[in-house]
Amino acid sequence: xxxxxxxxxxxxxxxxxxxxxxxxxxxxxxxxxxxxxxxxxxxxxxxxxxxxxxxxxxxxxxxxxxxxxxxxxxxxxxxxxxxxxxxxxxxxxxxxxxxxxxxxxxxxxxxxxxxxxxxxxxxxxxxxxxxxxxxxxx
Amino acid sequence: xxxxxxxxxxxxxxxxxxxxxxxxxxxxxxxxxxxxxxxxxxxxxxxxxxxxxxxxxxxxxxxxxxxxxxxxxxxxxxxxxxxxxxxxxxxxxxxxxxxxxxxxxxxxxxxxxxxxxxxxxxxxxxxxxxxxxxxxxxxxxxxxxxxxxxxxxxxxxxxxxxxxxxxxxxxxxxxxxxxxxxxxxxxxxxxxxxxxxxxxxxxxxxxxxxxxxxxxxxxxxxxxxxxxxxxxxxxxxxxxxxxxxxxxxxxxxxxxxxxxxxxxxxxxxxxxxxxxxxxxxxxxxxxxxxxxxxxxxxxxxxxxxxxxxxxxxxxxxxxxxxxxxxxxxxxxxxxxxxxxxxxxxxxxxxxxxxxxxxxxxxxxxxxxxxxxxxxxxxxxxxxxxxxxxxxxxxxxxxxxxxxxxxxxxxxxxxxxxxxxxxxxxxxxxxxxxxxxxxxxxxxxxxxxxxxxxxxxxxxxxxxxxxxxxxxxxxxxxxxxxxxxxxxxxxxxxxxxxxxxxxxxxxxxxxxxxx
Numbered sequence: 001x002x003x004x005x006x007x008x009x010x011x012x013x014x015x016x017x018x019x020x021x022x023x024x025x026x027x028x029x030x031x032x033x034x035x036x037x038x039x040x041x042x043x044x045x046x047x048x049x050x051x052x053x054x055x056x057x058x059x060x061x062x063x064x065x066x067x068x069x070x071x072x073x074x075x076x077x078x079x080x081x082x083x084x085x086x087x088x089x090x091x092x093x094x095x096x097x098x099x100x101x102x103x104x105x106x107x108x109x110x111x112x113x114x115x116x117x118x119x120x121x122x123x124x125x126x127x128x129x130x131x132x133x134x135x136x137x138x
Numbered sequence: 139x140x141x142x143x144x145x146x147x148x149x150x151x152x153x154x155x156x157x158x159x160x161x162x163x164x165x166x167x168x169x170x171x172x173x174x175x176x177x178x179x180x181x182x183x184x185x186x187x188x189x190x191x192x193x194x195x196x197x198x199x200x201x202x203x204x205x206x207x208x209x210x211x212x213x214x215x216x217x218x219x220x221x222x223x224x225x226x227x228x229x230x231x232x233x234x235x236x237x238x239x240x241x242x243x244x245x246x247x248x249x250x251x252x253x254x255x256x257x258x259x260x261x262x263x264x265x266x267x268x269x270x271x272x273x274x275x276x277x278x279x280x281x282x283x284x285x286x287x288x289x290x291x292x293x294x295x296x297x298x299x300x301x302x303x304x305x306x307x308x309x310x311x312x313x314x315x316x317x318x319x320x321x322x323x324x325x326x327x328x329x330x331x332x333x334x335x336x337x338x339x340x341x342x343x344x345x346x347x348x349x350x351x352x353x354x355x356x357x358x359x360x361x362x363x364x365x366x367x368x369x370x371x372x373x374x375x376x377x378x379x380x381x382x383x384x385x386x387x388x389x390x391x392x393x394x395x396x397x398x399x400x401x402x403x404x405x406x407x408x409x410x411x412x413x414x415x416x417x418x419x420x421x422x423x424x425x426x427x428x429x430x431x432x433x434x435x436x437x438x439x440x441x442x443x444x445x446x447x448x449x450x451x452x453x454x455x456x457x458x459x460x461x462x463x464x465x466x467x468x469x470x471x472x473x474x475x476x477x478x479x480x481x482x483x484x485x486x487x488x489x490x491x492x493x494x495x496x497x498x499x500x501x502x503x504x505x506x507x508x509x510x511x512x513x514x515x516x517x518x519x520x521x522x523x524x525x526x527x528x529x530x531x532x533x534x535x536x537x538x539x540x541x542x543x544x545x546x547x548x549x550x551x552x553x554x555x556x557x558x559x560x561x562x563x564x565x566x567x568x569x570x571x572x573x574x575x576x577x578x579x580x581x582x583x584x585x586x587x588x589x590x591x592x593x594x595x596x597x598x599x600x601x602x603x604x605x606x607x608x609x610x611x612x613x614x615x616x617x618x619x620x621x622x623x624x625x626x627x628x629x630x631x632x633x634x635x636x637x638x639x640x641x642x643x644x645x646x647x648x649x650x651x652x
Binding site: 001003006008013014015016017018019020021022023024025026029031032044045071095097 | 468
């Protein structure tokens with residue numbers, strides 16, 4: 001390796017500036033962005049099967065916003081915090097990609113504490129018809 | 139029928155099977171720029187050394203009209219042979235026969251030669267070129283894969299296992315190479331992935347080409363799944379031969395000793411390494427200045443280049459070199475370089491190859507992505523691998539050796555056998571700039587001219603601590619040596635350590651943080 005024709009960069013480590021090359025992986029590393037609870041983002045690509053809310057509606061984490069079908073699974077998506085629906089950027093039947101912004105919330109100003117709750121929950125399977133139900137009903 | 143006639147019949151039968159998948163399929167293989175399985179075996183092994191096993195094996199498929207089909211050798215060639223006179227067991231999947239797909243008999247042939255390798259205690263080489271499971275044979279082909287994985291694991295650390303990817307190797311099939319010690323790939327020919335581009339597109343909507351997803355370059359640079367990259371199959375075989383020359387046949391032997399040779403005069407340590415720890419240099423040239431004939435056989439050259447690993451010889455005997463590479467990221471340890479080094483150290487330890495570690499690093503790489511990727515868990519592997527290794531372990535601290543990075547790089551504290559340091563070594567908790575900022579914070583911030591004061595304090599710290607003598611005074615460095623004399627010191631140390639014998643605590647196996 002001929003070091004003379006390399007474009008060395010400055011790599012600062014604990015106050016010391018080293019002359020070195022940066023690797024492709026280092027340059028392509030994912031920059032950290034704090035999570036924004038007001039933005040509901042698709043965690044997985046799929047289809048919006050049903051939307052249960054309207055713009056302007058006040059919702060809390062127990063309210064399901066919409067159903068995102070992906071990998072043969074109907075995922076019920078809930079807001080992480082309580083807020084007002086500012087904008088719905090999707091329609092029923094729409095195919096969405098990963099990390100696509102789906103719904104924007106308006107958060108109450110004083111409360112910024114985010115409840116740690118899973119953004120996605122799985123729809124419970126429909127209750128099966130009880131075969132011997134009738135007998136018991138009597 | 140006379141014996142002569144019967145012999146003629148054998149020759150005829152053999153000729154037929156040797157055709158593999160037939161002319162059309164062979165032409166197709168060549169059109170893809172690939173050799174046939176048989177050509178590959180012949181180019182890799184010593185002349186006339188191949189003894190084939192199970193040439194007349196018949197496949198077991200009975201459903202979907204498979205019983206009417208002839209599959210010569212069931213799509214895989216197996217046998218024994220020699221490389222530079224060293225015995226090896228080998229199998230090569232034949233893409234011209236049913237796309238090299240793996241059915242029950244195909245797998246049986248492979249597991250048979252694997253058992254053979256383990257019994258003979260010789261290296262196993264597998265050439266992979268297969269479309270995957272033979273769907274018509276259903277669960278039988280899955281059983282075949284599983285039985286191969288099981289043997290890969292049993293053989294791990296007993297015999298060296300080499301995988302050569304010369305075609306597609308997808309889905310479950312990738313796990314046999316993944317369990318082996320060295321994976322060889324060839325540009326534009328090798329393809330490895332768990333799920334292909336089509337599945338990824340339908341499930342995740344992400345579009346990517348096969349080459350970008352799992353081509354030779356990706357596995358040599360990004361994933362680290364491959365250890366050796368070559369531009370052609372022939373060059374790949376040359377690499378395999380070199381590797382075989384450096385490693386022993388099995389874990390109870392040492393690598394073949396060659397005639398000792400001095401390094402070339404063109405590599406002079408004094409001209410290679412700048413004293414200023416902020417300046418880069420290619421640490422591989424230091425290895426070349428130390429090793430026999432200045433030959434260094436590098437492993438995973440493109441992956442995590444901030445650490446360098448590979449083989450060389452000292453006095454004719456194979457040694458494993460681990461060295462921080464200041465050319466990349468100042469030589470830091472990170473997730474990838476930790477994995478790379480730890481795995482290499484463990485292979486050397488398993489196969490009686492002494493380790494020489496060259497230290498020049500500022501520490502572990504900071505960053506959210508590193509922390510989130512588990513640099514704690516990955517970095518721990520280096521500590522673990524060094525600590526458990528019982529082969530001779532020698533360290534040379536060239537320049538900076540700061541913080542946790544210093545401890546990890548086979549320090550005295552991890553029970554290295556001997557730690558040398560050059561006069562240029564700086565063994566400290568951190569670099570002078572960072573340390574001065576912490577220790578003299580008050581003096582610096584309250585000074586009339588903080589910048590001037592900072593410079594004074596940095597110099598003060600540098601003069602006092604940026605040297606090997608503080609550590610040497612505590613016995614953490616065994617000897618401070620002249621850089622130009624490094625080879626002489628190493629040769630002596632290796633000789634002395636020849637009789638090293640360390641009892642290990644009784645246990646099934648340790649629990650390395652994976």
